[in-house]
Amino acid sequence: MTTLNPLTKHLRPGSLPHFFCPGCGAAQVMNYFLQAADRVQLDFDKLVAIGGVGCTARIPVYLNCDALHGVHGRTLPWAMGAKLHKPDLKTVIFAGDGDAAAIGGNHLIHAARRNLDVVMIVVNNLNFGMTGGQAAPTTPRSLRTMTTPFGTVEAPFDICELAITAGATLVSRWNTARGRQGTDAIARALEHDGFSLIEFVAQCPTNFGRRALRTGDPWQGLKWIDDHSEIAEKPGGIDRSDRDARFVLGDFVQERKPVFAGSSVVDSPTESERGKT
Amino acid sequence: MMAYEKRRIRPGSHFMLGNCAVVEGALAAGCDFFAGYPITPANEISEHMAKRLPEVGGIFLQGEDELCSIYAVTGASLAGAKAMTATASAGFNYMQEGIGYAVASEIPCVIVDVQRCRGENYATQADVMQMRWGASGDHEIIVLAPASVQELFDFTVKAFNLAEQYRTPVVVMSETTIALMRENLVIPDAKDIPIVDRRKPAVSPDQFVPFKAEPNEAPPFPDLGAGYRVLHSLNPHDEQGGISWDPDVYEKLYRRITGKITQDNRAIAETEERFLDDAEIVLVAYGSESRPASEAVLMARSEGINAGLLRLMTVWPVAEEQLAAAAKRARTMLVVEMNIGKYAGEIERVCSGLCKVSRATKNRGAIHTAAEIYQSIREIEL
Numbered sequence: 001m002t003t004l005n006p007l008t009k010h011l012r013p014g015s016l017p018h019f020f021c022p023g024c025g026a027a028q029v030m031n032y033f034l035q036a037a038d039r040v041q042l043d044f045d046k047l048v049a050i051g052g053v054g055c056t057a058r059i060p061v062y063l064n065c066d067a068l069h070g071v072h073g074r075t076l077p078w079a080m081g082a083k084l085h086k087p088d089l090k091t092v093i094f095a096g097d098g099d100a101a102a103i104g105g106n107h108l109i110h111a112a113r114r115n116l117d118v119v120m121i122v123v124n125n126l127n128f129g130m131t132g133g134q135a136a137p138t139t140p141r142s143l144r145t146m147t148t149p150f151g152t153v154e155a156p157f158d159i160c161e162l163a164i165t166a167g168a169t170l171v172s173r174w175n176t177a178r179g180r181q182g183t184d185a186i187a188r189a190l191e192h193d194g195f196s197l198i199e200f201v202a203q204c205p206t207n208f209g210r211r212a213l214r215t216g217d218p219w220q221g222l223k224w225i226d227d228h229s230e231i232a233e234k235p236g237g238i239d240r241s242d243r244d245a246r247f248v249l250g251d252f253v254q255e256r257k258p259v260f261a262g263s264s265v266v267d268s269p270t271e272s273e274r275g276k277t
Numbered sequence: 278m279m280a281y282e283k284r285r286i287r288p289g290s291h292f293m294l295g296n297c298a299v300v301e302g303a304l305a306a307g308c309d310f311f312a313g314y315p316i317t318p319a320n321e322i323s324e325h326m327a328k329r330l331p332e333v334g335g336i337f338l339q340g341e342d343e344l345c346s347i348y349a350v351t352g353a354s355l356a357g358a359k360a361m362t363a364t365a366s367a368g369f370n371y372m373q374e375g376i377g378y379a380v381a382s383e384i385p386c387v388i389v390d391v392q393r394c395r396g397e398n399y400a401t402q403a404d405v406m407q408m409r410w411g412a413s414g415d416h417e418i419i420v421l422a423p424a425s426v427q428e429l430f431d432f433t434v435k436a437f438n439l440a441e442q443y444r445t446p447v448v449v450m451s452e453t454t455i456a457l458m459r460e461n462l463v464i465p466d467a468k469d470i471p472i473v474d475r476r477k478p479a480v481s482p483d484q485f486v487p488f489k490a491e492p493n494e495a496p497p498f499p500d501l502g503a504g505y506r507v508l509h510s511l512n513p514h515d516e517q518g519g520i521s522w523d524p525d526v527y528e529k530l531y532r533r534i535t536g537k538i539t540q541d542n543r544a545i546a547e548t549e550e551r552f553l554d555d556a557e558i559v560l561v562a563y564g565s566e567s568r569p570a571s572e573a574v575l576m577a578r579s580e581g582i583n584a585g586l587l588r589l590m591t592v593w594p595v596a597e598e599q600l601a602a603a604a605k606r607a608r609t610m611l612v613v614e615m616n617i618g619k620y621a622g623e624i625e626r627v628c629s630g631l632c633k634v635s636r637a638t639k640n641r642g643a644i645h646t647a648a649e650i651y652q653s654i655r656e657i658e659l
Binding site for chain 2 (some may be wrong): 012015046065069071079086106107230257
């Protein structure tokens with residue numbers, strides 16, 4: 001007799017099999033989210049899961065809740081409209097590094113600046129996976145991708161640093177070899193009021209693995225990521241030295257600030273209520 | 278704060294700027310969410326919204342760009358809001374992506390485009406084709422063309438009602454001419470303003486099939502968070518909302534999405550006729566250009582020329598029935614527009630074989646004068 005994983009109760013009926021490649025990191029992150037959601041007893045009737053375009057963006061398609069999908073980079077404006085009109089919704093975004101930091105990068109910094117009450121889970125697989133392995137703004141230097149046949153020359157974005165600088169109030173980064181810490185971080189984000197960004201550095205065996213790392217083996221890809229990862233010694237610090245191909249992991253920021261309620265608010269909070277800006 | 282400022286509807290006679298009339302119309306229609314990005318000549322809409330919306334419990338958002346604005350509007354509408362954005366031509370470019378999503382996912386919303394010349398704020402009607410064809414993929418769109426401050430109010434109300442009825446984005450085609458003009462505006466009492474609300478599911482979530490509808494109908498639309506757990510994807514989706522690559526599903530979906538507008542053309546496409554009974558020369562005009570066109574018809578009549586006017590209050594979908602009926606009786610249709618001559622192609626499409634179609638175009642950043650249009654009528658007569 002087959003025993004179903006108890007978390008399948010949170011999956012949209014009939015949505016399996018999923019479309020992720022064997023060994024995909026995004027599918028692991030979906031698992032972490034379900035574990036965290038189950039732990040905090042998230043009300044799936046009030047959950048709006050949002051994905052743009054890309055592999056990670058498909059996660060909401062499999063969740064048994066209201067979901068928005070299919071436009072590249074606009075997850076945060078969607079969430080902002082829904083959340084401002086109906087504050088009792090729980091808006092959770094699943095974004096790849098393309099959605100989050102390339103086409104949607106402008107929305108990211110402004111949502112963080114506003115402290116929009118949304119959870120943004122970023123699966124950073126270091127390339128454009130769905131489209132076939134092109135370089136992303138997150139691809140480490142000197143790696144070969146489909147659009148950088150002689151090696152990447154651009155400096156990569158540190159998505160967490162970007163979010164912290166812009167004003168995000170909960171920021172963590174883990175990788176898909178650190179599922180326990182990552183799941184804890186998602187659970188904290190689900191209970192946090194304000195802009196939370198949880199980044200996972202994740203393996204993409206099919207495209208980043210085969211092209212940039214010259215191995216399609218998920219385990220090898222994950223090992224490469226973890227070998228280039230370091231856990232921050234203390235919260236709040238991202239070591240800036242030796243940034244190339246090095247992923248600083250940790251729970252960096254968790255603080256309380258008034259959440260965004262629109263650009264024109266009668267009786268808006270005073271400067272002291274807002275805290276330091 | 279004075280008590281009347283808090284009122285959603287401010288009945289009575291006003292002397293008001295066109296852009297502000299749009300805001301009052303939106304509020305009267307039930308708008309409770311606005312997002313916009315600064316751009317001239319649409320700024321007074323945002324500025325007036327920023328003051329008026331919080332007073333009535335609505336949300337005002339100044340987006341970081343037009344993309345943010347249009348998607349915040351669709352997000353709010355999904356959550357149950359009556360939502361609107363306003364922009365001007367260059368900003369309208371950016372919004373096409375979001376309009377395409379709203380069409381495909383059937384999300385009611387209102388977009389006001391205060392048309393301006395590229396890079397400058399002079400008068401134009403150059404976006405008339407962008408409004409129709411700007412978004413990628415197959416779609417129909419409803420575009421209303423007001424010609425006065427009063428109509429900016431009236432048509433904005435109508436735009437919300439059509440958006441709710443057909444579950445689709447509706448564009449209010451404004452222009453520098455009327456948006457930045459002050460005119461008399463009469464706002465009726467609330468009871469005299471017809472309001473349409475989207476159809477909500479009549480069954481419980483376990484019975485609900487989110488995209489099941491009659492071939493030319495918009496399905497019921499539950500709010501996010503109401504327990505219906507709907508997937509709203511841009512991708513081709515079946516009646517359950519599931520992403521599907523079955524070509525039959527794709528064909529059926531877009532036949533319904535476009536059909537709900539094309540099949541209801543006669544109910545949506547509104548026109549106004551002047552002297553069409555015996556008109557041999559029928560002027561066709563929309564938006565502010567219908568004002569000098571109307572005057573030119575009177576000038577022609579006083580000179581014994583049997584001219585008339587067919588004014589298109591709805592630019593898209595095309596009022597094909599009314600146009601064909603007028604063309605059957607006319608010798609010439611004269612299309613008056615403030616661009617290089619764009620909508621005239623539609624008139625030629627509908628009226629070719631029925632009568633001759635001529636063009637009176639002006640693309641100089643200014644509205645036609647009645648004398649200029651009268652001159653075009655004279656040239657046809659000769």
